Amino acid sequence: xxxxxxxxxxxxxxxxxxxxxxxxxxxxxxxxxxxxxxxxxxxxxxxxxxxxxxxxxxxxxxxxxxxxxxxxxxxxxxxxxxxxxxxxxxxxxxxxxxxxxxxxxxxxxxxxxxxxxxxxxxxxxxxxxxxxxxxxxxxxxxxxxxxxxxxxxxxxxxxxxxxxxxxxxxxxxxxxxxxxxxxxxxxxxxxxx
Numbered sequence: 001x002x003x004x005x006x007x008x009x010x011x012x013x014x015x016x017x018x019x020x021x022x023x024x025x026x027x028x029x030x031x032x033x034x035x036x037x038x039x040x041x042x043x044x045x046x047x048x049x050x051x052x053x054x055x056x057x058x059x060x061x062x063x064x065x066x067x068x069x070x071x072x073x074x075x076x077x078x079x080x081x082x083x084x085x086x087x088x089x090x091x092x093x094x095x096x097x098x099x100x101x102x103x104x105x106x107x108x109x110x111x112x113x114x115x116x117x118x119x120x121x122x123x124x125x126x127x128x129x130x131x132x133x134x135x136x137x138x139x140x141x142x143x144x145x146x147x148x149x150x151x152x153x154x155x156x157x158x159x160x161x162x163x164x165x166x167x168x169x170x171x172x173x174x175x176x177x178x179x180x181x182x183x184x185x186x187x188x189x190x191x192x193x
Contacts, residue, residue: 055166084115
């Protein structure tokens with residue numbers, strides 16, 4: 001019994017020692033899968049109008065040096081996508097977002113970059129054909145905090161659909177695997193009176 005206990009102790013000690021050699025020190029490394037981001041499973045959630053919480057107000061500096069304020073988007077259905085350039089699922093879904101942002105003309109699209117500098121984010125947007133604005137949220141995290149307690153972006157990427165009042169109506173947690181899913185969520189909110 002002592003040998004088994006000693007062997008288990010040695011294995012645990014080795015595991016702790018090896019874990020200290022792993023690179024990275026961010027939240028994604030501590031709580032994710034070791035892939036450098038906290039990944040969702042692509043599941044989505046829809047909220048009926050009477051289930052939605054108060055409107056979410058957010059603002060911040062954009063990649064192009066401007067400012068974006070959610071107050072300017074009230075009255076429109078808004079898609080908010082949390083992303084960063086080094087995130088493989090973000091790269092996978094970027095073409096879907098680019099396509100839908102031009103196809104759904106009456107819907108505002110807003111990116112929220114949670115990690116990159118303006119130059120890195122700008123390069124990503126140009127390479128992916130993303131024509132909608134992105135807020136740089138890496139310094140303050142203010143946009144992410146604005147959604148905390150409402151419908152937090154608990155993975156990167158996360159995509160939220162806001163109704164015309166600025167309330168979260170739907171969330172895709174993780175990669176958008178099929179653009180028709182996001183299109184259907186948006187169209188449901190657009191059809192609301």
